[in-house]
Amino acid sequence: MEDYIETGKDILFLYAPKAITALIILLLGLYIIKLIVKSSRKLMQKRNVDITLQKFLGNLVGWLLKILLFITVISQLGIATTSFAAIIAAAGLAIGLALQGSLGNFAGGVLIMIFKPFKIGDLVEAQGEIGVVKEIDIFTTKLTGLSNKEIIIPNGALSNGNILNYTTEGTRRVDLVIGVSYDADIKKTKQVLTDVLTAHPKILQDPAPSVTVMELADSSVNFAVRPWCNTADYWAVYFDITENIKLALDAAGIEIPYPHRVNISK
Numbered sequence: 001m002e003d004y005i006e007t008g009k010d011i012l013f014l015y016a017p018k019a020i021t022a023l024i025i026l027l028l029g030l031y032i033i034k035l036i037v038k039s040s041r042k043l044m045q046k047r048n049v050d051i052t053l054q055k056f057l058g059n060l061v062g063w064l065l066k067i068l069l070f071i072t073v074i075s076q077l078g079i080a081t082t083s084f085a086a087i088i089a090a091a092g093l094a095i096g097l098a099l100q101g102s103l104g105n106f107a108g109g110v111l112i113m114i115f116k117p118f119k120i121g122d123l124v125e126a127q128g129e130i131g132v133v134k135e136i137d138i139f140t141t142k143l144t145g146l147s148n149k150e151i152i153i154p155n156g157a158l159s160n161g162n163i164l165n166y167t168t169e170g171t172r173r174v175d176l177v178i179g180v181s182y183d184a185d186i187k188k189t190k191q192v193l194t195d196v197l198t199a200h201p202k203i204l205q206d207p208a209p210s211v212t213v214m215e216l217a218d219s220s221v222n223f224a225v226r227p228w229c230n231t232a233d234y235w236a237v238y239f240d241i242t243e244n245i246k247l248a249l250d251a252a253g254i255e256i257p258y259p260h261r262v263n264i265s266k
Helices: 002-046 051-076 082-098 100-115 155-160 186-199 231-251
Strands: 123-126 129-136 140-145 150-154 163-165 171-173 176-180 210-216 221-226 228-230
Touching: 002 051, 100 129, 100 140, 100 155, 129 150, 140 155, 150 155, 171 231, 176 231, 186 210, 186 221, 186 231, 228 231
Parallel strands: none
Antiparallel strands: 123 129, 123 163, 129 140, 140 150, 171 228, 176 221, 210 221
16 A cells, blocks of 8 residues: 555656646646737737638637647647647648638638628629629628529639629729611711710719710611719619610611511412
């Protein structure tokens, strides 16, 4: 019994200082990590980093520091850390390979939140889709399509492709091509089209709308009709002008060519 007691005392005297030191390192390390995470979030707030990215990067920094702290603590206790480091490295490699696509989307999300090619509420066209930006997450961006459908685009593909932002400039040009018959008077047609544009209340006068002969096509003289409007009024102007032009041309007796079918009876 005395031998066991003596052995226990030796073990206690041997490991007690290490255990106390490890405990101090643990408590002090957790406190320092908390300060670092808090400071990093304040820094990101000052630089107007997106709130979603702030939370994600704050948590990522916190976990990485906690892993390093854990390795330091067990090393202080005299436990070999080589095996732990190898396990962590192997796990990291396996996770990286398994989540290769997700990591690409995460990197794309970080780039989008840093460089901000668009913001929530912008009308954008990307990856063959067009819609209003509804939500920007770490891995995906959600759009509300023009027919009120939800569109989810992975950030990896989004950040590596072309992005058309229709909202940034505040105004848009409506591009229409109007074809009339070769028998129509060009000057009269141009005046009718110009009158339609100047009469619409939502068409801007600066930049001024333009009507020009664009092409002498096979069966029509094509006019390029180019009015400007505020971005929010784009579709209203597009549909109104298309209808008003047809009515005005009909009223002026100017024909819009279309295929004619002739029935020949025997």
